[in-house]
Amino acid sequence: MLTDRLASWLFIVGMFFTGFGVPAIAAGADDHALVAKGEYLAKAGDCIACHTDPGGALFAGGRALPTPFGTIYSSNITPDAATGIGNWSADDFYQAMHEGRFPDGGLIYPVMPYASYTKVTRADSDALFAYLRSVPPVNRPNRPNDLQFPYNNRQLILGWRTLYFNVGEYQPDATKSAEWNRGAYLVQGLGHCAMCHSPINALGGTPESRAFQGGLIPMQNWYAPSLTSNKEAGLGEWSIDEIVGLLRTGVSHRGAVYGPMAEVTFNSLQYLSDADVRAMAIYLKSLAAGTPPGPESSGVSSSESSLLMSLGQTVYQARCVICHGSDGSGLPPDYPPLAGNPSIQMESAVNPIRMVLNGGFPPGTGGNPEPYGMPPFAQTLSDDEVAAVVTYIRAAWGNQGTAVSASQANALRKVPLD
Template structure:
């Protein structure tokens, strides 16, 4: 479904009930050492667990955060170590079960908003470390809130069909033909990072095709476009320097631009805390993704004459509202103001993101590498006319040699009411 990682609750495939051995029970009761807890914390940050299982301003891992999906609202689980409402009574085996099989201890099914399709690749050792960390945080007594899903999606048994179509269980297997760094990056991107949850198109059933992995798609209910990581026409990093990639992942800004919207949240909650070695490994893997020709978008809905009018109107609006930061030549003023000229994110077949930025503005994340981020102000009120927004977005997508297509006032109007997060 979406990159929502909702119920992150412990579970095992309870097809057969087994009595745990005395040794296993003793191992569960043995306190984890500080190194294991620290490693688990780092892994939980890589998995971005806090983003879904902690309410803004709420208690750590207490859950209850609403996650809108095309099928209704899912509320994330309490994964603090409270024995009654959290994971306090679960074993390491139980926790590995949810990561690996997407089932609760009683065998019931998790909804796939929890990215167990990616987390199944997490190794047992890493799962145990994450569990040790979660057991070390303060317990919070807060019962899970029932999901609010429409019929028939509130029938969990239907998930069996989804799993048959879209779920493949199994730990990550390194590619012996690749370097250790590449394999580490693949493990983080494909598994804990669950990057494909956003960067792969979602179909009507809430699933995605493995053959289309990382080729980009609209994030349902959030109305942001997660660009293709396999096409250099979108967010493919094949021609980027490794330093630019690592800067973008670690701090949210680089010489090539900045991240906004959902990706800014990922950097803020997760990537900025990863080690330099892990960030470099992810950069190596992402850079090596085989470039593929991005599918052409739908033909523009405006005529050439209208495009010309939009361009001239957009140029005037740009000069009055945008040039002071981004320059009359569109080259920006790095690192504070990203360039718009020759900017891949401006020229993609989908115009959703530049329209959203003009309407709603945004900030790169505040990180150690970018502690005082410069933001883009919203222009939804300054430019209340949809034609004006369409004009300025058309201008920046087609000026300075940019190869984007014009946008229409209808496209703008459809995004005026989009959620801000």
């Protein structure tokens, strides 16, 4: 009831600000522009990543999303009346985005990032809705979630919402530039960067005070580095051009995107306008401005160094030097540098271990359509060799990372890749 009233009120306010100039059903050209805007915003929100099953129909849902509480299957958001959101109104859609509620008031699991999408404006929500109305309807019933007791009780979401969910559109900071505010709106809202780049506690929530401070992504076992610390992925030391290049093309002179971030560049960031990515870069750079550069860890002790470092150097010379060079400088942007790269030296060694085990290609993007790949070494290196070479790159050339054990390498061998 309150929701409906709020939505109507916002609708009226929205109408007021558009000067009542837009009729309820706009003419063709306006429709087209609105749909095009919605399509762009859907890219910014990376809706496809969850709502399209690989190899399946666009936005027909059904993608398995493993969580610590069980598996959730994404829903069909095509305009099919029986199985999709064909019967939803723009108000219903805004309520889902803004408040995390279905049209009947039921609670949506927060795997849908409405804790971020709540910041999206009504106008942008309406454009997204217009776009989703325009895609081909697909009749595909939603698959029931496979959640363990007690998480299959949706009422538990109420507790999560009380602790971690603040409803409210993005409020511009008047002391900052328009570009900074645009970047903050995209990063905090549609970009839902906090879903991965914030620590998630045992209740599946992030206290507001720890936003963007980094964390291990549950189930995927990749570490999403802190965006607020230059010791991790903080971009305080980067130039705006370097940040824009990394986000849009997937590579830069300081490092490449990999793991789950490759997906974000591939499906979302490469399609955003230069102005929008630049705005995001300005905001992201400001998050880490002023924090000390370099990792705070203590490096590898001398007793460890004699064993691990010498084996690591041997492995490095045999396998890695051809691309990354004996001084770890690489040949950027295609062979990323390892010397001075915070991504290698972070307190969590999960990412460098996984890069060595699984290898990878940066995403193929408009700006970098034929990326250079790194081989997986899981098949050819033992746990001891993986631990040694990762220890070596974390400590050589002045890098300040800590040693890695064979058991850490072994544990990450078993992580599912999909």
